[in-house]
Amino acid sequence: MSRGGQAAGxxxxxxxxxxxxxxxxxxxxxxxxxxATSADGTVAARVVEVEAYCGTDDPASHAYRxxxxxxxxxxxxxxxxYVYFVYGLHFCANVVCAGDGQAGAVLLRAAxxxxxQDLATARRxxxxxxxxxxxxPARLTAALGLTREHNGVDLTAADSPVRLRAGERPxxxxxxxxxxxxxxxxxxxxxxxxxxxxxxVSRYRPGGRRGANGPDSVTTSRLEG
DNA sequence: ACACTGATAATCT
DNA sequence: GATTATCAGTGTA
Numbered sequence: 001m002s003r004g005g006q007a008a009g010x011x012x013x014x015x016x017x018x019x020x021x022x023x024x025x026x027x028x029x030x031x032x033x034x035x036a037t038s039a040d041g042t043v044a045a046r047v048v049e050v051e052a053y054c055g056t057d058d059p060a061s062h063a064y065r066x067x068x069x070x071x072x073x074x075x076x077x078x079x080x081x082y083v084y085f086v087y088g089l090h091f092c093a094n095v096v097c098a099g100d101g102q103a104g105a106v107l108l109r110a111a112x113x114x115x116x117q118d119l120a121t122a123r124r125x126x127x128x129x130x131x132x133x134x135x136x137p138a139r140l141t142a143a144l145g146l147t148r149e150h151n152g153v154d155l156t157a158a159d160s161p162v163r164l165r166a167g168e169r170p171x172x173x174x175x176x177x178x179x180x181x182x183x184x185x186x187x188x189x190x191x192x193x194x195x196x197x198x199x200x201v202s203r204y205r206p207g208g209r210r211g212a213n214g215p216d217s218v219t220t221s222r223l224e225g
Numbered sequence: 226a227c228a229c230t231g232a233t234a235a236t237c238t
Numbered sequence: 239g240a241t242t243a244t245c246a247g248t249g250t251a
Binding site: 086 | 245
Binding site: 229232234237238 | 240241246247
């Protein structure tokens with residue numbers, strides 16, 4: 001267990017790095033290192049899978065129908081953390097991008113634990129291997145100890161409980177793209193990105209409601225291009 | 226390895 | 239009242 005503060009990752013991200021379109025931010029975030037500190041200790045993880053959510057242009061985005069109490073953080077500033085509660089059991093974490101009147105965020109879908117593995121394992125008793133510790137968005141938040149309390153924290157501040165650092169740049173052919181996981185609306189848009197070299201990337205599952213039949217027709221024409 | 230299902234509550238219509 | 243950017247457990251191969 002290395003205790004060096006600079007153990008993983010390079011410089012911290014600034015707002016200029018993340019104040020861009022969420023789709024463009026995906027390859028920037030792949031390989032970056034997320035670091036979360038609590039009273040129990042610090043867990044660091046290398047991000048290997050992300051998904052872009054493009055605000056009011058994106059039917060799958062929480063911000064599609066405008067600003068609400070839940071999604072307020074998505075409107076910026078960029079570089080803050082958007083955490084939400086899903087399925088009555090889990091939290092998911094996003095990095096806010098865009099900003100300046102636009103809402104946008106990138107969901108952190110999977111990561112490899114690089115430091116604090118004992119603490120991560122204690123938080124994830126169901127994980128059957130190290131690669132499963134943060135394989136999936138809600139598993140990732142559990143392993144890092146992220147909850148609703150972290151909604152809105154500044155990832156670019158040195159004294160923040162959750163920080164984000166630039167990592168090694170992925171090799172050119174290492175980044176792959178495909179449709180987002182479990183998303184019904186705009187399920188065909190390739191706004192998920194991942195590192196093909198990682199075994200911690202989660203498995204694809206198409207969206208759609210279980211137990212209900214009848215396709216809903218969502219126009220995705222404005223998403224193309 | 227893959228397919229299916231119950232759990233469970235905030236959020237929005 | 240319906241929906242949900244999910245997970246863990248179970249069953250089948």
